[in-house]
Amino acid sequence: MSTSSESDNCSSSKSENDTDDASEVLVASIVTLIAMDHSEKYLGKRKRPPPRQSGYQWVMDQLQVNKDCYNMFRMNRHVFARLHETLVENYGLKCTRVMSSVEALGMFLWMCGGPQSFITVENIFKRSTETISRKFSEVLESVNLLAGDIIKPKDLQFRTVHPRLQDDRFSPHFNNCIGAIDGTHVRVVVPANEMIPHIGRHGYPTQNVMAVCDFDMRFTFVVAGWPGSAHDSRIFNDTLCRYSDAFPHPPEGKYYLVDSGYPNKKGFLAPYRGQRYHLPEFQGGQRPSGLKEVFNHAHSSLRNVIERSFGVLKMKWRVLLHMPSFPVEKQKKIIIACMALHNFIRDSALSDELFQMCDEDEEYMPEVDSSEEEEEEVHNSGPSSDDVDMCAFRDFIANSLMADRG
Missing domain, CATH: 1.10.472 (Cyclin A; domain 1)
Incomplete structure (x- = not known):
């Protein structure tokens, strides 16, 4: 009996020890798992990327x-x-x-x-x-x-002679000049059924935008929305009728400079046709010769203010070179908005890189894509549309310029 009892006691003690060992192993395993989970979540966790800038x-x-x-x-x-x-x-x-x-x-x-x-x-x-x-x-x-x-003149009466005109080369011959007019083509995106009328001489769809500017390179009037195939003279004539109340008409005795694509009529002075006109044609030592070339050279030297204004406009607001696919009317508004921003910057009287280059060099021409260069539409107007009195006035200025040359 005693031997059997001692044996049972030993067996019971051994069983308890085995149970304790198993419990300790289980607890240790659980602690290890918790530690590994904590390490994975907190100690070894990758840093979150910084929040994106708004x-x-x-x-x-x-x-x-x-x-x-x-x-x-x-x-x-x-x-x-x-x-x-x-x-x-x-x-x-x-x-x-x-x-x-x-x-x-x-x-x-x-x-x-x-x-x-x-x-x-x-x-x-x-x-x-x-x-x-x-x-x-x-x-x-x-x-x-x-x-x-x-986008309008600062003085509708144009009572002040601009300093540019007071240069000895132009004064007093052009003292009554108040600005220049020209058209520029802006590439646009149009539906397929509107493509043909918008494709002009550039070979891709454009809007032909007519603008007036003063000698401060400010736009004083703009008409946008015409398809690229429309001729400058057609837009010009339509504008004078349709927007007669809004157009800044030259007062009596004053005039704008226009190229030979426009009629030489009262208030709008065009160059002589069939003669050298654009400034690059006089480069390389080829000075103007003869009454008509002398006039054309002076005329072109002043009228290029509109071309330089278009150049600054397109260099600064390059959406005008690559218009997104907006509705046509919205594209028209973008063109006008860019011209308004152009004027706002100019009117701020603060230094601006592009305007400053033009101010420092009167012949500086901002460079845009070669495909955007404008060409004179000499075929849009002819002598039959010219005004006799304006032609006589042009001859008077030409003779005065020749007399000054001695």
Whole structure:
């Protein structure tokens, strides 16, 4: 009995020890698993990537450095601030829950200056295509309202002779000149059924935009929307009838300079046809000779202000070289908006790289794509449409210029 009892006690003790050992192993395994899980979650976890920069932050970063602001928004930061204030106070630009007015304006200017694709804009501004399109349209409407007030002469009576005309080469012969008129082609995207009338001499669809500018390189009148196949003279004649009340007509005795694609009529002075005219034709030491060439050279030297204005416009707002696929009417508004921005920058009286190069060199011509170069439409007008009195006036100036040459 005693032997059996001692044996049972030993067996019971051994069983308890085995149970304790198993429990310790189980606890150790659980602790190890917990430690591994903790290590995986917290100690060895990869660092989260920093949050992506918002569109507003990107705009504000560009505004910190004037060079960055100019490169991205095509104007220095003081002009940006003034433009933003003007659009908010007078032309309905507003902040919304979705986007601030500063971000919306920065996005609009960046898209027009690039141009930028919607995919690129989405990537930078972290906005949906719908939001980008809606905010772009809102700023576009505000800038077009600004255009109505800023694309016009500063003085409708043109009482001051511009300093450019006071140069000995032009004074007093051109003292009553008030600006220049010409057309420029802007590449556009149109539906297939509208393609043919929009394809002109360039071989791709364009709008033919007629503009008037003064000698400060400010646009004072613009008509956009005509298909590229429309001739300059047709647009000109239609404008004088259709927009007679809005067109800045020259006062009695004053006149605009036009090229030979326009009629030489009262208020609009054209060069002699069939003679050298454009400035490159006189380069290489080939001075103008004869009464008509002398007049044409002086005329071209002044009239190129409109060509240089178009050059600055397209160099600064490159959306005009590669228009996105917007509705035709919206493309027209973009053209007008870019011209309004052009004037706003010029009127700011602050230094601007492109304008400064033109101010420092009166023959400087901003270079755009070679495919965008304008050609004179000499076939659009003829002597039959010229005014006899204006032709006599042109002869008078030509004789005066010859007399000054001795």
